[in-house]
Amino acid sequence: MAEKEIKKAIQPFRFYTRLHLSELTGLRAASLAELLERIREVPEACIYHHTHRFLQQHLYLSPEPPNDFAYWVSEALGEDDLGEMLASIDTIQFSNIADLREKIVSTIEDYLQESKSAVGRSARHGEEFYFIKSISFVFPLQHVANDLAEFVGILEAISADSIYFHMFEARLRLKRGTNDFSYWIETSLGDKKLADDIAKLDPYTHTIEDLRNKLVRMVKKRCGA
Amino acid sequence: MDDLRLLAQRLEGKTVQHINSTAMGGGVAEILNRMVPLLKELGVNTAWDVIKGGAQFFEVTKKFHNALHGKKEEIGKDDYEIFMETSRKNIEELNIYGDIVFIHDPQPIAMVEKKHDNKWIWRCHIDVSAPDKAVWKFLYDFIIKYDSSVFSAPSFSRELPIRQFLISPSIDPLSDKNKELPPDVVDGVLEKYGIVQDKPIVTQISRFDRLKDPVGVIEMYKKVKKYIDCQLILAGGGATDDPEGVKVLEETKERAGKDPDIHILLLPQNDIEVNALQRASTVIVQKSIKEGFGLTVSEALWKAKPVVASYAGGIPLQVTHKYSGLLCRSIDGGAFAVKQLLNSPAYAEKLGRNGHEHIKNNFLLTRHLKNYMLLFLSLYHSEDMIYL
Numbered sequence: 001m002a003e004k005e006i007k008k009a010i011q012p013f014r015f016y017t018r019l020h021l022s023e024l025t026g027l028r029a030a031s032l033a034e035l036l037e038r039i040r041e042v043p044e045a046c047i048y049h050h051t052h053r054f055l056q057q058h059l060y061l062s063p064e065p066p067n068d069f070a071y072w073v074s075e076a077l078g079e080d081d082l083g084e085m086l087a088s089i090d091t092i093q094f095s096n097i098a099d100l101r102e103k104i105v106s107t108i109e110d111y112l113q114e115s116k117s118a119v120g121r122s123a124r125h126g127e128e129f130y131f132i133k134s135i136s137f138v139f140p141l142q143h144v145a146n147d148l149a150e151f152v153g154i155l156e157a158i159s160a161d162s163i164y165f166h167m168f169e170a171r172l173r174l175k176r177g178t179n180d181f182s183y184w185i186e187t188s189l190g191d192k193k194l195a196d197d198i199a200k201l202d203p204y205t206h207t208i209e210d211l212r213n214k215l216v217r218m219v220k221k222r223c224g225a
Numbered sequence: 226m227d228d229l230r231l232l233a234q235r236l237e238g239k240t241v242q243h244i245n246s247t248a249m250g251g252g253v254a255e256i257l258n259r260m261v262p263l264l265k266e267l268g269v270n271t272a273w274d275v276i277k278g279g280a281q282f283f284e285v286t287k288k289f290h291n292a293l294h295g296k297k298e299e300i301g302k303d304d305y306e307i308f309m310e311t312s313r314k315n316i317e318e319l320n321i322y323g324d325i326v327f328i329h330d331p332q333p334i335a336m337v338e339k340k341h342d343n344k345w346i347w348r349c350h351i352d353v354s355a356p357d358k359a360v361w362k363f364l365y366d367f368i369i370k371y372d373s374s375v376f377s378a379p380s381f382s383r384e385l386p387i388r389q390f391l392i393s394p395s396i397d398p399l400s401d402k403n404k405e406l407p408p409d410v411v412d413g414v415l416e417k418y419g420i421v422q423d424k425p426i427v428t429q430i431s432r433f434d435r436l437k438d439p440v441g442v443i444e445m446y447k448k449v450k451k452y453i454d455c456q457l458i459l460a461g462g463g464a465t466d467d468p469e470g471v472k473v474l475e476e477t478k479e480r481a482g483k484d485p486d487i488h489i490l491l492l493p494q495n496d497i498e499v500n501a502l503q504r505a506s507t508v509i510v511q512k513s514i515k516e517g518f519g520l521t522v523s524e525a526l527w528k529a530k531p532v533v534a535s536y537a538g539g540i541p542l543q544v545t546h547k548y549s550g551l552l553c554r555s556i557d558g559g560a561f562a563v564k565q566l567l568n569s570p571a572y573a574e575k576l577g578r579n580g581h582e583h584i585k586n587n588f589l590l591t592r593h594l595k596n597y598m599l600l601f602l603s604l605y606h607s608e609d610m611i612y613l
Contacts (some may be wrong), residue, residue, distance in 0.1 A: 019228060021599045024382035024389040045609040126354070126536065132391060137599055137611045139231050159228065160473030173610065 006223070009188035013151060013180075015143040018165035020136050022049065027131040031122045032077065032136055035069070035129055036108045042131050044097040048173055049134035051091060051100065067091075068129070069104060075168045076123040092202045096175050105190045136169060148189065152219040160208040165212065167203050179203075181215065194222050227452045229591065232598035233267040235613055241601060242323025244334035246286070248275050249494060251432070252394060252520050253329050253350055259397045259590055260597070269546045269598070274319060276333045282311040286332045287469060289364075292357035293331070294436055294515040305363060309335065325601050328371075337370045344604040347371040350394070351517040352538045373603055377518040378539040390600055393542055394518045396584070398526055401496035403527055405493035406504055414501035419444075420458065420488055425507035425567050426539035428458040430499055430524075433473040433491070436515045440480045441556055443487065445512060448560035454565050456486035460502055462494055503528055508566045508573065512559055513537045523588045526550065526580030533562040543588065549580035 027042060029035040039047070050068040067086060074083030094100040112118060123129070143158060145151035155163075158171050166180035176183060178199050186195035197218060203211050245253050257273050264271040278286070285304045292298040312335035312340065315346050321339045328336055329348045329454030337345050347368055353361070353376075361383075373388040374473060376538035396403050415422060427446060431437035439459050446457040459477060474491060481487040492498055501510060509525035509532050523543055525532050534540045544550035551562040566573040602613070 017228065017231075019232070019595060019599055021603060022391040024376060024379060024391050026382050026384045026389065043609065126380060128380070130378060130382065132608060135599075135603060135604065135609055135611070135612055139228075139613050141227075161228070167293060 005188055006149050007191075008147050009145070009184070011184070011188045013145040013184045013188070015141045015145070015154060015162050016035070016138055016165055017159055017162040018136050018138050018169055019143055019161060020134050023135050025131045025133060029129045030129075031120075032073065032082075032108060032112060032118055034077070035073070036105065036112070038129075038131055039069070039101065039105055039108070043133055044101070044173075045133040045135070046131050047097050047101045047104070049132050051104075052134070052168060053132075072123075072129045076127045076129070077121050079111075079115075079118055079121070081115075082108065082118070085111065091172075091204050094172070095177050097172060100172070136173070138165065142214075144185040146217055148185075148191075148223050152216055152223065155212065155219065156216055160212075161209055163212055163215075191222070194218065226591075228581045229267055229594055229598070231613075232595065232602070233264075233269050236269050236598060236601055239324045239601065240272070240319065241325045241327060241503060243271070243273045243327045243329065244276060244319070244333045244336060245273075245329035246276050246278060246283075248273075252518065255520070256394055256593070257329075259400065260594065263590070263594060266596075267594075271325070276311075276315045276319060276336070278311050278315075278332065281307050282332075289331050289360050290351065291436075292360040293351055293353050293364075295355040295357065296436075298357065300357075300360060312336070325604060331364055331594065334364055334367045338365055340370060340527060344373075345371045346373050346375060346604070348392075349381065350377060352378070352381055352515045353383065373600070375600065378542060381538075383504070388603070390596075390603070392593070392596040392600065393539055393588060394520055394523075395588050395590045396520060396523045397590045398585075400549045401502050401522060404500070406497070406500055408583055410497065411501040411505050414498050415505055417498075418488060418490055420456070420505070422505065424486070425453065425455040426458060426505055427455055427508050427563055427567075428460065428502060429510045429512065430460050430503060430508040430521045431513070432461045433470045433477060433512070435469070435473055436513060438512050438514050439473065439477040441482050441514075441559075442510060442512050444556045445510070445559045446487065448557065449567070450486070452564060455507070455567060456488065458488045458490065458502060458506070460488075460490040460492050460499070460509060462492045499524075503530060506530060508533060508563055510534065510559065510563065511540060512553075512556075513540070516540055519543065523548075523584050526577070526584045527588075529574075529577035529581040531566045531576045532580060532600065533559055533566065535559075543583070544580070545583070546578070549583045 027038055031037050053068060070083045070086035089103055091100060143154045147156055170176050170180045171178060182195040182199040185191050186187045243257055248256055261271050261273045275499055285307050288298045288300050290301060316336060316338055324343050326343060326345045327348060328334060330350050369386055371387055373390060374385060374393050375390045376382050377392060379394050429442045433439060442459060449455060478489055481489055503525055508578055509530045511519055511522050511534040513519060513535050518539035521530055522540055534544055534550060534552060536552050536554055544552055546552040553559040553562050
């Protein structure tokens, strides 16, 4: 049987990695009202940090609380219902941080309207919510893929930071509308089905390693491997 | 390692000069002893200088240290003058050659008066969430001259007109303090200190400092001992910039009384012994009243030991309550947690394993090195997304 011909990409895929630093803003909240006020005004880099930090810090846990706001309102304020609402926000449906912020704000606003007892509740001293920004440093790597076979080989080996950048940060923070892998597979390889299948993955309910394994399986299957 | 090399390449041509107040004893010296050679190995030109100070200066800075932790201290005009006089001498004598000058803690803070066209970072290793107002005001006037500051936990951040970064300290898994040890080495250390492994061992490893609450740990142990026959180790060394250590050690010994199951050890600077004592322990506690970060917690978790620790400083960053350890707010709470762990070894083991994973992913030296190099790069960029 003849070997399946591997299609070459119009543009090669260059892998990047991303490292981050956490910058403290000095802003804090001790109650839901204060949290709401701050969420409305803090930089987008803060919203990003608090909705994505767990993914990187707890690589070995699956799944972890998807965002700091949800964790804090449950643990520090005891507002478990609101915590669940915030945790359930379908981050993958948002293509930019402004819309994600708006969803978080409206969720808290609605809750405060319904639950008057939540208004007066405050966190203990020392358990306030501290707003932090993610400062991202993006580096090009030497790895370049010209086709799916090369792509999957690199995917198996690159760091979790690289996968994280292409799946999460590029999509949301750089407002690309979709993850980098799907974008390249569709536009440079013309494989819309595989691109859509990858875009349909909800990366927020996987650990990075699970995500990597899943992506590798999907691409290998496509390659006939 | 690839990431580290990428970062180091971007720092080519820059010299980083670290300055602190002691080459031996305490967490800062421990970190720099590891960090500086590794940065050099990566090709980042790095040096480490230590300021000079006499007994009076360190008495004053210890008062500052306590006051910054919220403890009431009598600090008068003479104390500030002693601090400034020693600072002026250091400013005169210590050569500043770094493109990036990294000042650790309050003792050398005034060196910023020598700032020229280089970049200065103030690294605060202590808990300043509720500082004495007068001491903070005094230091504030220096802090605002820096380009950036670094704190170990979010709760330590203050309102400052300069950038503040969150960088937690780390451990070196290959160091004498953290590497695997053969059983005969552990046994040898226990034998040296007359500790027999015939009952569970509860241990706290810390300097003899009131903020580490060694007397509180003894009270906690006594409550546990009513129900579970166990022994307690309180072990720590001194630091050359901490003059109160001897007094606190005496207070601790007095509270221990003649209980043969309480072992109070003033250790020489010997990381293998600390390692061995941690590995021999059934449960490790860190009952600090105030804490900067609490590196001993990461050390214990790295060894997959179950930990009972206070909600203090950077400890909650290391211990996720009921997942990778137990956090407590009181002697009674701590005693209850220790009893739980001694009575449920399977649960204790699970907490220990989770703790190990958490440290592996977040608190090893490689992460710390990365953070520092990113910090250096951030001095030259103000954006939130930086393409290098």
